[in-house]
Amino acid sequence: MSEARVLIVGAGPVGMTAAAYLADEGIPVTIIDAHRDVPTDLRASTFHPPTLDMLDRFGIGQKCVEQGLICPQWQFRDRREGVIATFDLSLLKDETNHPYRLQCEQWKLSLLLRDWLRAHPNADVVFGARAVDVTQDDDGVTLIVEREDGTREPMRGRYMVSADGARSNIRKALGVTFEGMTIPEIFLSMSTTFPFHEAIDDLANIAYISDPDEWVVLLRTPSLWRVLLPTDPSETPEQMKAPARVEERLQAVFPKADPYDVVHSVDYRVHEKVAENYVVGRVFLAGDAAHLNNPLGGMGMNGGIHDAMNLAEKLTQVWHGAPLSLMGRYERQRRKVAVETVQAQALRNRSILNERSPDARRAYHDELRATVADPAQHKAYVMRSSLIQSLRDLEGVE
Numbered sequence: 001m002s003e004a005r006v007l008i009v010g011a012g013p014v015g016m017t018a019a020a021y022l023a024d025e026g027i028p029v030t031i032i033d034a035h036r037d038v039p040t041d042l043r044a045s046t047f048h049p050p051t052l053d054m055l056d057r058f059g060i061g062q063k064c065v066e067q068g069l070i071c072p073q074w075q076f077r078d079r080r081e082g083v084i085a086t087f088d089l090s091l092l093k094d095e096t097n098h099p100y101r102l103q104c105e106q107w108k109l110s111l112l113l114r115d116w117l118r119a120h121p122n123a124d125v126v127f128g129a130r131a132v133d134v135t136q137d138d139d140g141v142t143l144i145v146e147r148e149d150g151t152r153e154p155m156r157g158r159y160m161v162s163a164d165g166a167r168s169n170i171r172k173a174l175g176v177t178f179e180g181m182t183i184p185e186i187f188l189s190m191s192t193t194f195p196f197h198e199a200i201d202d203l204a205n206i207a208y209i210s211d212p213d214e215w216v217v218l219l220r221t222p223s224l225w226r227v228l229l230p231t232d233p234s235e236t237p238e239q240m241k242a243p244a245r246v247e248e249r250l251q252a253v254f255p256k257a258d259p260y261d262v263v264h265s266v267d268y269r270v271h272e273k274v275a276e277n278y279v280v281g282r283v284f285l286a287g288d289a290a291h292l293n294n295p296l297g298g299m300g301m302n303g304g305i306h307d308a309m310n311l312a313e314k315l316t317q318v319w320h321g322a323p324l325s326l327m328g329r330y331e332r333q334r335r336k337v338a339v340e341t342v343q344a345q346a347l348r349n350r351s352i353l354n355e356r357s358p359d360a361r362r363a364y365h366d367e368l369r370a371t372v373a374d375p376a377q378h379k380a381y382v383m384r385s386s387l388i389q390s391l392r393d394l395e396g397v398e
């Protein structure tokens with residue numbers, strides 16, 4: 001294998017988007033992933049407008065749309081009061097080719113990217129190889145990978161992208177500090193075939209529902225509804241996912257006579273963390289390897305794909321002769337978004353949903369209603385929440 005390539009650790013949407021951009025620019029890439037193939041479990045499902053615009057570069061954005069559910073509106077609701085504010089993404093029709101959120105399971109994008117890369121002459125995809133360590137010198141990067149049989153071997157490239165997720169071995173090998181906090185409650189996500197949109201009046205396909213006792217998020221996909229609830233961390237995973245307990249939780253969301261058909265459930269701890277550095281020499285962190293946030297707002301996968309496009313655009317220039325110091329701008333731009341936009345919005349969404357004070361809840365609700373009622377404020381809000389504004393704000397960050 002020639003050293004004249006970029007090594008990319010992680011065959012999720014972030015790593016493969018970076019690989020697709022670089023390969024499309026004529027740069028050889030090798031993607032390495034510990035899984036035997038693309039995971040098809042339920043992970044992210046929300047695509048924001050600019051993410052679809054970016055994926056259109058590879059002819060993939062529209063393919064996601066064809067496999068997903070177009071959602072031109074999303075809501076803040078209250079369990080007791082009903083609809084508080086409905087946000088209309090059609091206000092973005094002059095800003096994007098996709099003025100809506102798309103609900104489409106992450107694995108569908110991963111399969112599309114995998115197949116695109118396998119067909120590209122500049123890309124190699126290597127599954128069943130776990131990245132365990134990395135070193136670098138003035139000429140390139142040496143990655144040590146471990147095969148399924150336990151054997152280890154070196155791979156060599158000029159540069160490397162670390163998109164190997166929240167537990168990134170590469171970030172740890174580089175000694176990069178991962179600063180932040182862990183949210184006290186555990187999130188429980190359940191997928192059911194029950195048609196909430198037929199049972200609850202005026203329910204949008206994406207709804208954040210506040211309550212002083214227990215908030216809930218309802219997300220519709222092409223085949224299922226996903227229900228996200230906070231869970232007492234004193235419960236064990238076995239207790240919180242026990243069929244009787246899951247049924248109890250869902251009946252509290254919407255009571256009905258017959259039991260819920262639950263297709264899938266998963267519990268997970270939620271972190272709000274940002275890496276101290278995104279760039280260490282010739283190695284660049286992106287996606288969950290660089291930042292983690294709670295899923296309220298659907299910004300994790302989207303922010304990671306935006307990382308990938310920004311990183312790959314600058315790395316293309318470096319590959320063709322620009323100074324390596326240009327990658328520092330990638331770190332400054334994308335770290336700023338992670339801290340000031342993605343993390344801030346996700347934390348604000350959690351704060352609105354969690355608020356217990358009656359006065360504070362009324363103030364939040366009044367603010368949301370006033371925002372929707374004012375066309376300029378309404379558009380500005382959806383520009384921010386869809387991540388379009390954060391991308392434009394980066395133009396001034398050197």
